[in-house]
Amino acid sequence: MNLKAGLSEALENAVKKSGIVSEMPEIKIETPKDKANGDFSSNVAMTLTKQAKKNPRDIAASIIEHLDESAASIKSVEIAGPGFINFFMDESSVAQVIPQVLEQGENFGRSTPEVKEKVLIEFVSANPTGDLHIGHARNASVGDTLANIMDFAGHDVEREYYINDAGNQIDNLALSIDARYLEALGQELVMPEDGYMGRDIQNIGQKIAKESPELIDTTKEDRIGMFRKLGVDYEMEKLKKDLDDFNVNFDNWFSETSLYENKEVNAALDVMIENGYTFEADGALWLRTTDFGDDKDRVLRKSDGTYTYLMPDVAYHYDKVERGFEKLINIFGADHHGYIQRLKGSLGALGKDPEMLEIKIMQMVRLIENGEEVKMSKRTGKAVTLRELIDTIGVDACRYFLAMRSSDSHLDFDMDLAKSESSDNPVYYAQYAHARICSILRQAKESGHETDKNADVSVIMNEQALDLIKKMAAFPNIVKGSAQHRATHRIATYIQELASTFHKFYNAEKVLSDDEDKTKAYLLMIEAVRQTLQNALKLVGVSAPEKM
Template sequence: MTPETLAEKVLSATRTVFADLGLDTAVLPDKTAVERPRNPEHGDYASNIALQVAKKAGANPRELAAGIAAKLAETDGVSKADIAGPGFLNITLDAAAAGEIAGRVIAAGTAYGYNTSMEGVNANLEFVSANPTGPIHAGGTRWAAMGDALARVMRASGAKVTSEYYVNDAGAQIDHFAASLLARAKDEPTPENGYVGAYIDEIAADVLKRRPEALEADDALDIFRTVGLELMLDDIKATLADFGTHFDVFFSEKSLHDKGELEVAVDRLAKLGHVYEADGATWLRTTTFGDDKDRVLKNSKGAWTYFASDCAYYLDKRERGFGKLVFMLGADHHGYVGRMQAISQAFGDEPGTMEILIGQFVNLLRDGEPIRLSKRAGNVVTLNDIVDAVGIDATRYALTRYSADSTIDLDIDLWTKHSSDNPVYYVQYAHARISGVLRNAAERSAERGGAYDASLLTHPREVDLALALAEFPAVVAAAADLREPHRVARYAEDLAAAYHRFQHDCRILPYPDEEFTETGRARLWLADATRVVIANSLAMLGVSAPERM
């Protein structure tokens, strides 16, 4: 029995009690939920529905809970329902109801955990979006892992998600990038505000390989700008692909200018009454919508600002049909939240149309000391530096294991350990351990077969593991709804721990001189179901599930 199924039974029992007592059922919620109590002695699940609705119905909560408990005790799959405190319900499932989850998991396979909680949502999820003037740094690496994981859990929850990388290929930073490449190609000093690092030398050399005549051309700077940007983007795309991060769209900021979308956006805002002229510049009155000051759209020299591009980009997304826009920004972008939300409201959109997630910094450590410099980028730690140090799986897991608003100290010594101290190793080892059990079972002809007796799974470790498996769809739904993929990682660790306890206390395969029992068969189903859920959890984080370690 899943928590969702039990919650429906609790609500059904409550409706029956209301009808018996002549209470107004209109006060009842459309849905309710059950939770796992911290103390296993309090049952498998708990519900506070009696406390929620008693006052509205004019009933005593403990008496109402007693009536609901009595109805639940008559329900298939419920062993008992007790009352605690002022009206809490503690519910214990019978063994068959708890253990049957293994069959559900195996039947669903890779689809187990998928749910419909975000069905109908059409979301644009933008993340990383680092300037295409250098390799992806540590902060961008965090979003590359977390953004990709968030896209996965949102899709698993029924949302249609387009993952997007916004290429800032217009503006002064691209001019500085091109000038830096040209200077290095001429073996000249880096210009003021230029970019340094071995990668600049590499790209400058590659530009000359493609365009040997570039240095002598009248439009040399334009050549280095165009070809250099293409090469840098190719490098970024290859790095992200190797890291397992997929983008559906790479959107060019320059295309907004080329298509006249800035003019369209500002005209739309003007017609809505939010644009004005002052000091020779064009402004958007963002203070109307809570921003700390109004923002310039076109400066006194007649040049569009980056903020005007933001407005056009927002409108472009909405015109493409996205009803939910999620922006994942770095720790240095806190000041953008107010102005970005003001753009959404200025266009007349409802609160919540735009969401902005701010991620904190990543510190790479070795022997407890920070690692600051990259061999290639010169002054930052890059995605490739982190991957070279700890590997793709460990990097992705480490960066999705924590909430976005927490700073991460990524300790190389910890994340490369082959021990239970390393969270990703601990979870992957559980999957490999189960895979080993299944191989041993096949070698000894102890096949799990096509059916099992769920009522045989009565050991507390078996029940705990079964209940943990049943929680997975709700964990995925919460991770998607709250934009917190780290919930999946923490769940995977708890599930791995539950499995290790189960295998320690519950023998699955017989000794060589013993026969394979039906209890062993039921345990094999439970183990295989756990393997499926661990693999599905890791897949949602973009992490592999090895069969041998």
């Protein structure tokens, strides 16, 4: 039983039966902050005012008149303010969600969408030229959480990392390794102008010099070809290890180089030329992205015959569509805002729907320690890496903190708070709720209280307990809304609310008491809460410990 879904269906049927409008509106049901306004509230009467040409309170009265209250477990209903309809639910029916949660177990909250989509989420996709930093960590946490949520909401989801293993940056990586290789063999260090000075590059150069000193006798061109692959392989192996330890696992690792090897760049370009969206000017080939809302047209092929960075990106997105994905979601860094319209425009030029592509822009993260911003690692003097965050704070706290705020807002990551074992730390607070429930269940077993799945949960009448059940029952709709709006932070917010509601119940009422019927009902209830909390934490990639 899903109270909100049942109410939504009953409300829709009442609107249809009332005959006040010919076109059904979207039924929105909210949970009021003030309990005096009921368990649920809807503004549907006010949204129908223009269409029905009636006063919203009169519309609300007509809807209520045709409402099947028993079908939706409604105890009472009232009209409030300008036309809100407030619903008070039958408390005996509220508790019936408990056996549903226990029956569905780890699948409680999972749903089947009206339209199931094949979704590709591309995220992180950092250049393989150095370590992942805090910005990449937020991207990884949000991207993986979004994939979890959309999968749980019933979509066919794949995670993909785009490896930028072609272009100038990789050329510079190879040239930097070559410089370090020659240095290790006693030659003067001559780094390229935009070379990479990191310790990694020095280590690779020294390793190759030790294992293959004879390469010094080959041509520079041949060495660069070998070092390009060696450098990318070395960096990618390290990135994959860090992401794996961060509990982020990709279904696909897509190589940019493969686009050239498989002639997909040429194929995508031919399609855009054939569709009439390209033109030549100043010796270059341009794409008319202004036809699709971009602020200016973009160069695809420069006058010297080489491609711009945009062309392989276009080919890559063409490849995504050709693989059968119906929704493309890219999670980009804050400096990629200008990419949105040009990439959407390129899909249009390829004859595809630009709205297939959604681009989420991740805002910046500030690390805060002792009340001050931390810009550099104490160990390396450079940007704080994902590896350091994992080692210092732990995966659970890191993932939770990075996913608990809307991705379109700046985030202050308080390292001291993330490391603290107190109720002020949101992930500790949530995990402690789970561990506390596990502790109560162990105590119950030790004291002879057997969990009875057939216990009568209708005996639960305590206000805090009913609030807890209602909060638990909201989880499936929270998942649906989070998936629909790509709002990963809603899951973290829900986790906090569920944990808080449990702690309030725990402080107000004893689970284990002399009242055997109530004890059995409460044991079932808290086991259902534990399961819901575990399911929600799993979506964010956070563990649910049994002891703390």
